[in-house]
Amino acid sequence: MKIDFANLQYQYQRYKFEIDEAIHAVLDKSNYIMGEEITELEESLQTFTGAKYAITCSSGTDALLLAMMALDIQPGDEIITTPFTFIATSETIALLGAKPVFVDIDKHTYNIDAAQIEAKITPKTKAIIPVSLYGQPADMEAIQAIADQHGLKVIIDGAQSFGSTYQGKTDSNLGDISCTSFFPAKPLGCFGDGGAVFTNDEVLATKMKQLRIHGQNKRYHHKYIGLGGRLDTIQAAVLNVKLKYYADDLALRQAVAAKYSEKLKVKSEKLVLPYVHENAASAWAQYSIRVQGREALQKQLQDQGIPTAVHYPMPLHLQECFGYLGYREGDFPIAEQVSREILSLPMNPYLLDEEIDYIGMML
């Protein structure tokens, strides 16, 4: 058997007719920048997420930048976040001259441990950026309560979690600003780079719309220093088709995860399975287990036609680029342990029962 990790090709084939038509409609109109497909997508995103404002942008990374710029994050400000995530979460903090302040993760969800946040708050702290890792929102009730008490902003890095929920609300509809990514391999992906920011605050929404187009409030009048951060109309056209079917795809992902967990529970001596908190529903960007002897297992699976991936092999506090922050090995023991043991199995909405059985057999 040869298993496809994300199976992007199958998804394209499934919706090919409509997607091709949508792309060609853009080509026929040549409305490549900020065409009507963008407005259509933003309205559909608002409906889907429940957030009052959805503003599309050029990537998940730029979504994080837009959010922090809108909240006026300045050099020297401190932002509390998790060290166990993709680099973009902290890279964008550092790009703005602010300082990422890490907090270790919860050993079950692998999201930021809310109980350890308060100890890291200083007079310079401006915001908390929880990441909804692998598709599951962090402990948002606790995080929002800490933020409210200390006058901090909350920006959610929901790059992996579009469509996830926490206490019945999508994670795009929580915090001051929530960010997502439409990178092809994310749960809702386009055919290149793309992203969006969400907020319920009209002032922040207006500011982010302006920041996205070079801080412009009127053509060639620049109120802020901004970004060239628009989403391409062609990507919006692709997303307009895929979003229509996204609820179905999400349900399929959740079913695949449930089948994995059912199949693998007999191996609980050897594997630690993903844990989803009762308050949350994951978008299952990844199905990630923990195992000792990961490299040998990866090789063995590869030989059986089963691709795997490691999200992520090195926590951010140990990355060379963050050496100047002065962290050391041992500072965040749970993030460090999980990064040694974590292993993502093939995950996509179209994984067949036979494939899940086969993977289960080989593990």
Ligand SMILES: *Cc1c(COP(=O)(O)O)cnc(C)c1O
């Ligand atoms: C993918 C990802 C990003 C960045 O998104 P891009 O669209 O690739 O820029 C940021 N944060 C997390 C947690 C991600 O997984």
